[in-house]
Amino acid sequence: MVHIQKIRALGLGDPALADRCRQCNVRHSSVCDAMAETELASLAAVAIEKTVERGQVFIEEGNPADDFYTVTKGSVKLYKLLPDGRQQITGFAGTGHFLGLAVDKTYAFSAEAIDTVGLCRFSRPSLRALLDDFPVLERRLLDTACKELAAAQEQMLLLGRKTAQERLASFILARSHDTTPCGGNPDHIHLPMTRGDIADYLGLTIETISRTFSLFRAAKRILTPTNAEIVVLDRRWLTDIGQGCGHAVPSARPNRPPTVA
Amino acid sequence: MVHIQKIRALGLGDPALADRCRQCNVRHSSVCDAMAETELASLAAVAIEKTVERGQVFIEEGNPADDFYTVTKGSVKLYKLLPDGRQQITGFAGTGHFLGLAVDKTYAFSAEAIDTVGLCRFSRPSLRALLDDFPVLERRLLDTACKELAAAQEQMLLLGRKTAQERLASFILARSHDTTPCGGNPDHIHLPMTRGDIADYLGLTIETISRTFSLFRAAKRILTPTNAEIVVLDRRWLTDIGQGCGHAVPSARPNRPPTVA
DNA sequence: CGCACACTTGAACCCCCTCAACCCAAGTGG
DNA sequence: CCACTTGGGTTGAGGGGGTTCAAGTGTGCG
Numbered sequence: 150m151v152h153i154q155k156i157r158a159l160g161l162g163d164p165a166l167a168d169r170c171r172q173c174n175v176r177h178s179s180v181c182d183a184m185a186e187t188e189l190a191s192l193a194a195v196a197i198e199k200t201v202e203r204g205q206v207f208i209e210e211g212n213p214a215d216d217f218y219t220v221t222k223g224s225v226k227l228y229k230l231l232p233d234g235r236q237q238i239t240g241f242a243g244t245g246h247f248l249g250l251a252v253d254k255t256y257a258f259s260a261e262a263i264d265t266v267g268l269c270r271f272s273r274p275s276l277r278a279l280l281d282d283f284p285v286l287e288r289r290l291l292d293t294a295c296k297e298l299a300a301a302q303e304q305m306l307l308l309g310r311k312t313a314q315e316r317l318a319s320f321i322l323a324r325s326h327d328t329t330p331c332g333g334n335p336d337h338i339h340l341p342m343t344r345g346d347i348a349d350y351l352g353l354t355i356e357t358i359s360r361t362f363s364l365f366r367a368a369k370r371i372l373t374p375t376n377a378e379i380v381v382l383d384r385r386w387l388t389d390i391g392q393g394c395g396h397a398v399p400s401a402r403p404n405r406p407p408t409v410a
Numbered sequence: 411m412v413h414i415q416k417i418r419a420l421g422l423g424d425p426a427l428a429d430r431c432r433q434c435n436v437r438h439s440s441v442c443d444a445m446a447e448t449e450l451a452s453l454a455a456v457a458i459e460k461t462v463e464r465g466q467v468f469i470e471e472g473n474p475a476d477d478f479y480t481v482t483k484g485s486v487k488l489y490k491l492l493p494d495g496r497q498q499i500t501g502f503a504g505t506g507h508f509l510g511l512a513v514d515k516t517y518a519f520s521a522e523a524i525d526t527v528g529l530c531r532f533s534r535p536s537l538r539a540l541l542d543d544f545p546v547l548e549r550r551l552l553d554t555a556c557k558e559l560a561a562a563q564e565q566m567l568l569l570g571r572k573t574a575q576e577r578l579a580s581f582i583l584a585r586s587h588d589t590t591p592c593g594g595n596p597d598h599i600h601l602p603m604t605r606g607d608i609a610d611y612l613g614l615t616i617e618t619i620s621r622t623f624s625l626f627r628a629a630k631r632i633l634t635p636t637n638a639e640i641v642v643l644d645r646r647w648l649t650d651i652g653q654g655c656g657h658a659v660p661s662a663r664p665n666r667p668p669t670v671a
Numbered sequence: 672c673g674c675a676c677a678c679t680t681g682a683a684c685c686c687c688c689t690c691a692a693c694c695c696a697a698g699t700g701g
Numbered sequence: 702c703c704a705c706t707t708g709g710g711t712t713g714a715g716g717g718g719g720t721t722c723a724a725g726t727g728t729g730c731g
Binding site: 313356357 | 686687688689690
C-alpha cells in the first residue's frame with residue numbers, strides 16, 4: 150500500500166514525465182492504451198527505456214522473471230530450446246507487443262532481438278503496483294493473454310497437422326494480417342527474420358522453407374524481390390492452402406513413375 | 411452497475427445457495443478458490459450445473475462464446491479441426507479446469523466430453539459481473555491464462571521438434587504430474603482418452619502411438635495393465651527421453667542393411 | 672453368436688530431413 | 702584492386718521416421 154502511494158506520488162509530482170508515455174509511438178497499439186491520458190504519469194514513473202542489438206538475448210528461459218517489457222521498436226523472437234540445441238520459436242513479438250505473460254516465478258521462454266529493438270521495461274514490483282492501482286490494466290492483460298492463447302492453439306494445429314506448404318502459406322498470411330500497418334498494402338510483406346527462424350517457428354528445416362518458397366514462386370503464387378520481402382500474387386490460393394483445403398503445388402520429384410495403376 | 415447489485419442481492423438474500431459452492435468438490439482446485447467463504451453466495455447465484463455424456467460436443471469452434479464453464483467431474487478434450495477432418499487436440503481439461511480463456515466473441519476451439527462430465531456454467535454477462543465485483547477473480551484468471559500459455563508453448567516445442575518417443579514420454583510424465591491426486595501414487599496413471607485422442611494431441615497417428623507404447627513396454631520402461639492404465643517403471647529414463655536427452659529405444663526395423671559404410 | 676469398437680502389428684510408401692555442394696552479397700584487410 | 706571470410710540462401714541426392722493401407726486381435730454387449 151505504501152508502495153502504491155509512492156508510485157502515484159512519483160508520477161503526479163512530475164507532469165513532464167507523462168509526456169514520455171504520451172508521445173510513445175506504440176501507446177495505442179499496446180497494453181498501455183488501457184491507461185487514461187491523466188494516468189500516464191504513473192506509467193512513465195516506472196517505465197525504463199532500453200535498446201538491445203540484433204542477436205542479443207535479453208530474456209533467458211528459467212531465469213527469475215524480474216522484468217516485463219513492451220516492444221517499442223523492432224522485432225523479437227521468443228523460443229524454447231532442447232538440451233541438444235533443437236529450437237522451437239513460439240512467436241515473434243513486434244512493435245506494441247507485451248512480454249511477460251507465460252511467466253511464473255521464472256521465464257518460460259527466451260527472447261532474442263531479431264533486429265535493433267527498443268524496449269520499455271517494468272520491474273515486477275512496479276508492474277504489480279500498477280495492476281493494483283489500475284484494474285483496467287489487468288483486464289487488458291487478460292484480454293491479451295486470451296488472444297495469445299488462441300494464437301498458440303492455432304499454432305499447435307499448424308505444428309501437429311499441417312504440411313510444409315500449408316504451414317508456409319499460413320505463415321505468410323498471418324504475417325500479412327499482423328504486421329500490415331493501417332492503410333498499408335497487405336500484399337507487400339516484410340520479413341525481419343531469417344529462413345532459419347521461419348523454419349524453427351514452423352517446425353521445419355531451413356532447406357524445406359527454401360524449397361517451399363521456390364515452389365510458391367515457380368507456381369506464381371508469390372514473388373520474393375529480396376530475401377526479406379514477399380509479394381502475394383494469389384491470396385485466395387494461399388488462404389485455401391493455409392486452411393488445409395485447396396491443391397498444393399506438385400513437388401515435381403524426379404525418378405518417380407507416372408501416376409498409373 | 412444495476413446488474414452487479416442484482417447479483418449481489420441474489421446471493422446475499424439466500425444464504426442456503428452458497429452451500430452449493432461451499433460443498434463443491436473442485437472449489438479449492440479451480441478459479442473459484444479465489445472467492446472468500448462469504449462471497450460464495452454471489453458465485454452460486456449465477457452458476458448453473460450441467461452434465462454431458464461421453465462424446466457430446468458442448469462447445470463448438472466459431473460459435474458465439476456465450477457461456478463459460480468449470481469442469482467439476484470427468485475429462486474434456488479441447489480441439490481444433492481442419493476442413494478435411496484433420497484434428498489437433500490442444501489440451502485435456504480435467505476436474506477444476508476453467509473453460510473460456512482463448513475466447514473472443516466466438517470460441518477458438520471445440521470441446522467434447524471424454525467420459526461423463528460435470529460442468530458448472532456461467533453466462534457471459536454474469537461472469538463479467540462477477541469479475542467487476544471481485545477483481546481478485548480476474549487476477550486468478552490471468553494467472554491461469556499465464557499457466558496455460560506456458561503449457562501451450564511447451565506443447566509447441568513438443569509438436570515442432572520432438573520425436574515420437576520423446577512426445578509420448580513427455581505426455582506420460584505430464585499426465586503423471588497433472589492428474590495424480592495429493593498423496594496418490596504418481597507411477598500409476600489413468601488415461602481417460604483413447605489412443606486416437608493421444609495421437610491427435612501429440613501430432614502423430616494411432617498406429618505410431620500404439621507402436622511406441624509397445625516399444626516402451628518391450629524395453630521395460632512402463633506397464634499397461636489395461637488400455638486406460640499406465641504404470642511407470644523407469645521414471646528417470648522417461649524424464650530424460652521426454653526432455654530430449656537420453657537414448658531412445660532402438661526401433662528394430664527389419665530388412666535394413668547393418669550400419670556399415 | 673455377431674457386431675462394434677479400440678487397439679495392435681506388418682509392409683510399403685512418402686514427406687521431410689540430412690548431408691553436401693554451391694551461389695551471392697557484404698565485409699575486411701593487404 | 703583482389704583474395705579471403707562469413708552468413709544467409711538455394712539446390713540436389715539419398716535416407717529415415719512416421720504415415721498409409723491392410724489385416725488381425727481382443728473385448729464388451731445386444
